[in-house]
Amino acid sequence: MSFIMYLINGISLGSVYAIIALGYTMVYGIAKMLNFAHGDVIMIGSYISFVTFSQMGLGPVPAVVISIVVCTALGMIIERVAYKPLRKAVSPLAVLITAIGVSYLLQNVALLVFGANPVSYVSMIAVPPLKLAGGELTITGITVITIVLCLVIMGVLMVFIKKTKAGQAMLAVSEDKDAAQLMGVNVNGTIALTFAIGSGLAAIAGILLCSAYPTLTPYTGAMPGIKAFTAAVFGGIGSIPGALVGGILLGVIEILGRAYISSQLSDAIVFAVLIIVLLVKPTGILGKPIFEKV
Amino acid sequence: MKKRVISAVLAATMVCSLFAGCGGSGSKGGETADADTFRIGGIGPVTGAAAIYGSAVRNAEQIAVDEINAAGGINGYQVSLKFEDDEHDAEKSVNAYNSLKDWGMQILAGTVTTTPCIAVADKTSADGMFEITPSASSTDVIKNDNVFQVCFTDPNQGSASAKYISDKGLGSKIGIIYDSSDVYSSGIYAKFKEEAASLGLEIVSESAFTADSNTDFSVQLQDAKDAGADLMFLPFYYQQAAIVLKQAKDMGFAPAFFGVDGMDGILTLENFDTSLAEGVMLLTPFAADAADEKTQAFVKKYNEEYGETPNQFAADAYDAIYIIKAAAEAANVTPDMSVEEIGTALKGAMPSVSYDGLTGSGMKWEATGEVNKEPKGVVIENGVYVSID
Numbered sequence: 001m002s003f004i005m006y007l008i009n010g011i012s013l014g015s016v017y018a019i020i021a022l023g024y025t026m027v028y029g030i031a032k033m034l035n036f037a038h039g040d041v042i043m044i045g046s047y048i049s050f051v052t053f054s055q056m057g058l059g060p061v062p063a064v065v066i067s068i069v070v071c072t073a074l075g076m077i078i079e080r081v082a083y084k085p086l087r088k089a090v091s092p093l094a095v096l097i098t099a100i101g102v103s104y105l106l107q108n109v110a111l112l113v114f115g116a117n118p119v120s121y122v123s124m125i126a127v128p129p130l131k132l133a134g135g136e137l138t139i140t141g142i143t144v145i146t147i148v149l150c151l152v153i154m155g156v157l158m159v160f161i162k163k164t165k166a167g168q169a170m171l172a173v174s175e176d177k178d179a180a181q182l183m184g185v186n187v188n189g190t191i192a193l194t195f196a197i198g199s200g201l202a203a204i205a206g207i208l209l210c211s212a213y214p215t216l217t218p219y220t221g222a223m224p225g226i227k228a229f230t231a232a233v234f235g236g237i238g239s240i241p242g243a244l245v246g247g248i249l250l251g252v253i254e255i256l257g258r259a260y261i262s263s264q265l266s267d268a269i270v271f272a273v274l275i276i277v278l279l280v281k282p283t284g285i286l287g288k289p290i291f292e293k294v
Numbered sequence: 295m296k297k298r299v300i301s302a303v304l305a306a307t308m309v310c311s312l313f314a315g316c317g318g319s320g321s322k323g324g325e326t327a328d329a330d331t332f333r334i335g336g337i338g339p340v341t342g343a344a345a346i347y348g349s350a351v352r353n354a355e356q357i358a359v360d361e362i363n364a365a366g367g368i369n370g371y372q373v374s375l376k377f378e379d380d381e382h383d384a385e386k387s388v389n390a391y392n393s394l395k396d397w398g399m400q401i402l403a404g405t406v407t408t409t410p411c412i413a414v415a416d417k418t419s420a421d422g423m424f425e426i427t428p429s430a431s432s433t434d435v436i437k438n439d440n441v442f443q444v445c446f447t448d449p450n451q452g453s454a455s456a457k458y459i460s461d462k463g464l465g466s467k468i469g470i471i472y473d474s475s476d477v478y479s480s481g482i483y484a485k486f487k488e489e490a491a492s493l494g495l496e497i498v499s500e501s502a503f504t505a506d507s508n509t510d511f512s513v514q515l516q517d518a519k520d521a522g523a524d525l526m527f528l529p530f531y532y533q534q535a536a537i538v539l540k541q542a543k544d545m546g547f548a549p550a551f552f553g554v555d556g557m558d559g560i561l562t563l564e565n566f567d568t569s570l571a572e573g574v575m576l577l578t579p580f581a582a583d584a585a586d587e588k589t590q591a592f593v594k595k596y597n598e599e600y601g602e603t604p605n606q607f608a609a610d611a612y613d614a615i616y617i618i619k620a621a622a623e624a625a626n627v628t629p630d631m632s633v634e635e636i637g638t639a640l641k642g643a644m645p646s647v648s649y650d651g652l653t654g655s656g657m658k659w660e661a662t663g664e665v666n667k668e669p670k671g672v673v674i675e676n677g678v679y680v681s682i683d
Contacts, residue, residue: 002516009512054565108341116345118533120566129544140544213509214540215533215563219343223506259513263501264474 001136006259007252012143012212014251015150019205020228021235021243022157023198029174029238030194033092036099037078038202039225040106045071045203046121046210046220047114053124060124068203075199076192078102084188103222110218123211142211149208153201154244161240166193174238227254227270234274236287245285329630332368334359334618335399336377336611337390337414338406344382346559347607351406351428352377353600354608357592358615368622371629380405384413391417399423400633401640403614406607408432408477415441422634424641426617428610432477436663440641443665444610444617444653445579448478451554452485454669455527455577460493462671462682464575465525465550467498469518471511471538473530474502482529482554498523503534511538515547525550532560539570555579558606561677568677577669579653580609581679589652606653613651620647 020042027035048070053063082102086095127141161167169190172180181187209224210216227250235246250270257269277285336355338348359375367373376397378390387410391402402418402425405411411430418425419438426442427435433447446454459465468490473479483500490497498521501514515538518526526542526549528535535557542548553560553576560571562582582593582603592612596604604612618640625643627636641661649657654667671682 002520005516006513009510013510050565111341111345116341116343116349117564118346118536119564120536122565122567138544138546213537215509215537217343217533223509254507255510255513258507259517263514264504267504267506 002259005137006255008139008143010252010255011248012146012251013255014231014248015146016205016209016212016224016247017228017231017250018150018244018247019153019201019208020224021232021247022153022240023202023205024229024232025235025237025240025243026170026194026198028232030170031083031087031191033083033095034099034229035083035195035198036096036225036229037102037106038198039221039223039228040103040110041071041075041078041199041202041221042206042209042225043110043216043218043221044074044106045206046216047110049124049203049207050119050121050210050216054122063124064204064207067207068200071203071206072196072200075195075202078199079192079195084191107218107222114218116218118215118217121210121214121216123214124207125211140212142208146208146212149204150244150247153204154240157197157240166190170194230271230274233284234277236284239284239286239288242284242286249285330371332371332373332400332622332629333398334373334375334401334403334615335391335394335397336375337380337387337394337402337404337410338377339382340377340379342381342383344407346605347429348379348382348406350605350608351404351611353596354592354604354611355403355615357595357599358612362615362619368619369626369628375403380410382407382410384410386410387414388417395421400629400636401618402426403428403611403618405430406611408435411435418637422637424618424621424637426614428614429607432481433664434477439661439663440637442617442641442644442659442663444614444651444657445555445606445665446667446669447664448481449485450664451577451669452482452487452529453489455482455529455552455554456486456489456493456495458577458669458671459525459527459552460490460495464552465495465523467496467522467524468527469499469521469523469525469549470497470501470527470529471514471518472500472502473504473508473534475504475506476530478556479530486527486529508534509537511541512545515542515545518549519545519547523549525552528553528557531556532558532563535560536563536566536570539574540567543570550575552576555606561674561679562603562605568674571674571677573673573675575671575673575682577671578606578679579667579670580606581670581672583678588650592652609652613649613653613657616651617647617649617657620649 023038045067049063049067052058052066082098083095086098125142125145127145129141130139169185172185173187173190177187231246231250232243234250235242253273254266254270258266338351339345340348355375359373363372378394380387380390387405391414402423405414406429408430411427412434415435415438419440424440428444431445431448436443472483499518501517551574555578557576558578561568621640621643624647625639627639644659645661657665657667659665672679673682
């Protein structure tokens with residue numbers, strides 16, 4: 001019975017990683033850059049929902065909407081101000097370093113605005129826990145919501161990319177930026193849209209993350225950000241189903257490793273598995289091999 | 295050109311943000327260069343993840359120094375205080391120590407957190423400077439004879455907790471979760487386990503977490519629940535304890551919870567549902583709602599100056615400054631003496647000092663630097679601390 005409980009907890013944790021990993025993987029797929037500030041956008045999203053829901057007393061729906069809107073705007077501003085001017089930079093390292101800089105900037109701004117004291121995040125999701133097997137198995141409401149929401153987001157995103165013009169444009173830009181531009185695709189607009197979607201999802205991920213693990217500090221986003229980045233690489237960076245598979249596998253391995261191998265070594269186990277996967281399949285589980293065209 | 299301007303603005307913003315955190319770390323005290331003032335330095339994390347502890351210490355030290363100056367100073371000399379940030383980083387802490395020495399520091403009231411304190415303690419020992427740490431609780435901190443502690447040592451807390459649980463019959467099957475990446479937590483855990491074995495307490499589940507995986511405790515709690523634990527010993531800080539309490543409730547696991555001084559602060563955690571902490575027991579030297587006059591006056595003053603309720607770190611720091619005063623008066627030191635002379639005089643005087651403070655009455659010190667005071671057990675009832683005894 002414990003095993004099933006661990007598995008469900010793992011899938012729930014993995015679902016949060018998957019939603020965060022989407023932000024990394026979409027941006028990487030389309031702009032070919034690692035947005036290390038993504039984890040901190042999550043933290044900002046959590047704070048915004050905390051302020052609107054717990055401090056200003058707005059309902060859950062406006063709180064979520066405001067949080068998504070703010071994060072979307074923030075993502076677009078970061079892209080416009082910090083990344084776009086560097087897109088043509090000689091070294092691809094420039095934009096990577098800038099991303100790390102933005103990450104620290106967001107953390108320190110949050111430290112100034114919200115203070116270093118942690119706050120207790122009150123979950124706005126009031127779903128009663130699911131009791132199975134005669135009360136032996138208690139699945140919290142937030143766990144159910146997280147898993148369901150993760151699947152819904154994945155589904156909507158896949159349909160969006162396959163069926164809409166903007167989605168097709170994203171696909172085109174990720175295949176070949178210059179050719180897409182020649183075909184009349186607005187590359188800059190598409191990249192901005194990608195950042196907008198990724199950051200909007202970051203707000204949702206932040207709310208889910210803090211609802212399940214309710215202590216919020218300016219550093220809340222850092223570690224989940226790194227784990228989700230790992231999940232994205234694990235599943236094959238650039239691939240949307242890969243983010244789902246990588247995220248959930250990572251969550252399950254982390255929890256099961258902690259339960260059955262060692263509670264201290266869970267992170268070491270996660271990263272050891274990552275190394276093995278990358279050795280066997282360098283592009284990640286669902287990643288496509290890239291052929292250099294000459 | 296436009297791009298250049300934007301990137302310049304951006305770079306400037308980032309640089310500003312780096313310095314913004316340091317803005318508050320300077321001291322309010324006078325920085326006059328005369329030999330008629332005692333120069334006390336403080337070091338602790340005022341920014342970064344442990345900022346809550348460092349800023350509490352900085353604020354409380356300032357309050358104590360202001361009070362002492364208003365009442366005529368130490369041995370008739372005024373005191374000036376300068377506090378430097380170390381971001382809970384050993385290397386930065388040593389840098390902070392060096393810059394305080396350049397300023398002319400004679401006595402160090404710090405550092406706040408254990409790992410940096412171990413590094414700085416080696417420096418003060420080499421310089422013969424007197425050091426008293428409000429809150430760095432590892433025994434490694436006091437391995438040099440010039441360093442004294444206001445707080446309990448980690449092993450002390452571990453054995454006191456085990457004794458307390460056994461004496462009061464609080465639980466028979468004990469589950470433990472501890473932070474294996476933190477010397478404070480694992481130090482308490484090791485001693486608790488040893489003491490529990492000799493007292494015949496049964497430990498049915500023990501599991502760890504690390505600083506990188508400190509948000510999910512479902513596995514550790516499930517393990518304890520399966521093992522039938524009726525008391526959970528939680529020797530770590532309240533940020534994590536808050537999550538443990540919530541997750542335990544969510545999974546329908548309701549043992550007794552027992553924490554140590556790191557648990558203090560859980561009630562002041564903003565927006566925390568205090569009903570989760572109902573019945574939680576902890577050993578703490580300081581309770582902000584204690585009825586004695588000294589505590590009330592301090593809490594009131596702290597609230598007026600900084601707009602929040604002080605935690606035990608603030609209380610330890612406030613005591614630290616007054617302990618320096620008591621030792622300095624016993625040894626009759628003056629500011630014109632050298633750092634080493636003051637250090638020797640103060641450490642010689644410490645074992646004879648007996649001090650009644652916020653964090654204990656009749657506090658006395660071993661020559662090794664360890665403090666003797668009684669731990670106080672409190673239980674949280676209706677959102678406030680109530681004494682168990």
